[in-house]
Amino acid sequence: xxxxxxxxxxxxxxxxxxxxxxxxxxxxxxxxxxxxxxxxxxxxxxxxxxxxxxxxxxxxxxxxxxxxxxxxxxxxxxxxxxxxxxxxxxxxxxxxxxxxxxxxxxxxxxxxxxxxxxxxxxxxxxxxxxxxxxxxxxxxxxxxxxxxxxxxxxxxxxxxxxxxxxxxxxxxxxxxxxxxxxxxxxxxxxxxxxxxxxxxxxxxxxxxxxxxxxxxxxxxxxxxxxxxxxxxxxxxxxxxxxxxxxxxxxxxxxxxxxxxxxxxxxxxxxxxxxxxxxxxxxxx
Amino acid sequence: xxxxxxxxxxxxxxxxxxxxxxxxxxxxxxxxxxxxxxxxxxxxxxxxxxxxxxxxxxxxxxxxxxxxxxxxxxxxxxxxxxxxxxxxxxxxxxxxxxxxxxxxxxxxxxxxxxxxxxxxxxxxxxxxxxxxxxxxxxxxxxxxxxxxxxxxxxxxxxxxxxxxxxxxxxxxxxxxxxxxxxxxxxxxxxxxxxxxxxxxxxxxxxxxxxxxxxxxxxxxxxxxxxxxxxxxxxxxxxxxxxxxxxxxxxxxxxxxxxxxxxxxxxxxxxxxxxxxxxxxxxxxxxxxxxxxxxxxxxxxxxxxxxxxxxxxxxxxxxxxxxxxx
Numbered sequence: 001x002x003x004x005x006x007x008x009x010x011x012x013x014x015x016x017x018x019x020x021x022x023x024x025x026x027x028x029x030x031x032x033x034x035x036x037x038x039x040x041x042x043x044x045x046x047x048x049x050x051x052x053x054x055x056x057x058x059x060x061x062x063x064x065x066x067x068x069x070x071x072x073x074x075x076x077x078x079x080x081x082x083x084x085x086x087x088x089x090x091x092x093x094x095x096x097x098x099x100x101x102x103x104x105x106x107x108x109x110x111x112x113x114x115x116x117x118x119x120x121x122x123x124x125x126x127x128x129x130x131x132x133x134x135x136x137x138x139x140x141x142x143x144x145x146x147x148x149x150x151x152x153x154x155x156x157x158x159x160x161x162x163x164x165x166x167x168x169x170x171x172x173x174x175x176x177x178x179x180x181x182x183x184x185x186x187x188x189x190x191x192x193x194x195x196x197x198x199x200x201x202x203x204x205x206x207x208x209x210x211x212x213x214x215x216x217x218x219x220x221x222x223x224x225x226x227x228x229x230x231x232x233x234x235x236x237x238x239x240x241x242x243x244x245x246x247x248x249x250x251x252x253x254x255x256x257x258x259x260x261x262x263x264x265x266x267x268x269x270x271x272x273x274x275x276x277x278x279x280x281x282x283x284x
Numbered sequence: 285x286x287x288x289x290x291x292x293x294x295x296x297x298x299x300x301x302x303x304x305x306x307x308x309x310x311x312x313x314x315x316x317x318x319x320x321x322x323x324x325x326x327x328x329x330x331x332x333x334x335x336x337x338x339x340x341x342x343x344x345x346x347x348x349x350x351x352x353x354x355x356x357x358x359x360x361x362x363x364x365x366x367x368x369x370x371x372x373x374x375x376x377x378x379x380x381x382x383x384x385x386x387x388x389x390x391x392x393x394x395x396x397x398x399x400x401x402x403x404x405x406x407x408x409x410x411x412x413x414x415x416x417x418x419x420x421x422x423x424x425x426x427x428x429x430x431x432x433x434x435x436x437x438x439x440x441x442x443x444x445x446x447x448x449x450x451x452x453x454x455x456x457x458x459x460x461x462x463x464x465x466x467x468x469x470x471x472x473x474x475x476x477x478x479x480x481x482x483x484x485x486x487x488x489x490x491x492x493x494x495x496x497x498x499x500x501x502x503x504x505x506x507x508x509x510x511x512x513x514x515x516x517x518x519x520x521x522x523x524x525x526x527x528x529x530x531x532x533x534x535x536x537x538x539x540x541x542x543x544x545x546x547x548x549x550x551x552x553x554x555x556x557x558x559x560x561x562x563x564x565x566x567x568x569x570x571x572x573x574x575x576x577x578x579x580x581x582x583x584x585x586x587x588x589x590x591x592x593x594x595x596x597x598x599x600x601x602x603x604x605x606x607x608x609x
Contacts, residue, residue, distance in 0.1 A: 087583045099582040106575025112568030260411035267400040275383035
């Protein structure tokens with residue numbers, strides 16, 4: 001087999017790890033709060049800017065900068081929930097979608113206003129692994145491994161801890177849970193914080209591979225929604241598997257044609273699949 | 285009624301007389317406001333019934349690029365190219381709309397499918413960079429003043445065209461608003477299954493309004509392309525344009541005839557005002573304010589500006605007539 005094709009497939013798997021992490025965050029929020037955050041990828045963008053400025057401008061060590069980014073995005077998730085989501089919790093779903101659409105507009109333009117449209121890179125160059133005839137980027141490998149660890153950690157958190165159980169309970173039946181003595185508003189806040197933290201973690205991983213600019217959210221945002229919808233909105237395992245399907249389409253499509261067309265394939269695949277299985281691949 | 289009619293005629297007369305008085309810069313602004321108002325009105329045809337499409341960037345992109353490419357590469361007159369673009373847009377609307385409506389893909393799911401559609405068109409335009417110039421954009425072949433090529437260096441012509449388009453948009457909106465289908469569509473937006481149970485052909489009603497909306501959006505995109513003469517995938521299609529359309533309509537008011545127009549007037553004056561005020565140092569200032577306004581509108585004024593104003597005006601007479609029953 002052509003080594004470039006194998007490389008493309010491996011890169012696809014590695015990309016899938018980061019996408020899976022993002023899809024998990026979005027799915028968690030959807031499953032629990034029942035709102036789709038259209039601006040989720042733009043929160044990742046904010047996290048990338050935090051890392052960029054802390055690391056390059058203020059000389060904060062990279063691991064610390066990453067931790068600060070994760071913490072501040074968790075706080076940001078809470079702020080977004082309190083200011084934007086909480087007031088529209090009882091409105092039509094489409095109004096909620098539009099409110100977060102407003103947030104997307106705001107974040108992208110505000111970033112343009114503050115930082116301009118320059119592409120900025122944190123300038124960390126990790127080595128490239130050479131295995132036989134294959135070249136694999138180390139930063140992608142890290143992203144994949146950390147993405148998987150994040151996913152497993154989230155799974156354990158939801159399964160093993162009290163608050164995790166409460167979060168799953170809210171996702172199952174938001175009315176009854178109140179009767180069981182769970183404070184829904186607190187669960188919403190915790191969920192938004194975890195969603196924000198996952199976006200912050202994804203920002204750390206993406207900052208190693210990509211330049212940050214105000215519109216980077218547009219590169220990932222639509223792909224992440226697609227993955228979540230494919231897996232079934234709110235279905236975390238479905239979203240996890242769908243991330244790898246979509247990332248393979250993008251990677252192999254990119255090998256046979258070019259980047260834009262590979263995304264066209266992925267989106268077309270999504271549209272067609274929506275008609276075959278409107279509630280996601282794994283819907284019963 | 286007669287006062288309304290007179291004020292409408294006076295308003296129209298002022299609109300027609302404007303190009304004589306107004307300097308070219310403001311004329312340029314007015315043309316853009318009217319063209320976008322037309323596109324926004326086309327979106328509102330669907331949006332008011334709760335079919336929120338994030339795919340109108342796709343229809344606009346197809347409508348704008350097809351005539352421009354046909355003219356620049358094959359010397360096909362836009363008089364032929366524009367109908368081809370509209371036809372392709374309608375086809376696209378059917379390809380997406382038919383399965384969606386058939387399989388009851390609604391709400392979030394419909395919004396996200398149409399979002400994917402607008403990304404497909406955007407990325408295809410970028411990918412076909414040998415023909416379309418990709419992200420660098422595409423400049424039409426200019427021939428000066430020509431009815432055949434639908435190119436007029438004198439802005440007054442395009443002003444006239446955009447006034448006519450705008451009026452067509454309002455007319456179609458009014459027709460649907462007063463027609464029997466409106467009741468059917470409102471029933472569908474409330475509850476599809478119940479609507480089907482009382483004998484409404486849900487699929488046909490939804491598909492029809494989607495096709496009309498897509499056709500008008502494509503027409504708006506085509507004229508916009510003819511006027512600006514420069515097309516860029518980012519400015520005529522994709523998620524940004526789709527969101528811009530949705531935002532302006534929601535801000536203006538999706539349930540009222542003049543809502544989309546007010547939205548267009550508001551957003552474009554805001555962009556231009558901030559641009560002139562701050563200069564280019566504050567790129568993004570206008571959109572930052574849009575974003576905040578959109579969030580505030582959704583939270584406090586889901587009916588939009590015109591809707592909120594109408595609510596104030598209509599509440600009084602209703603209170604008077606109600607006890608008479």
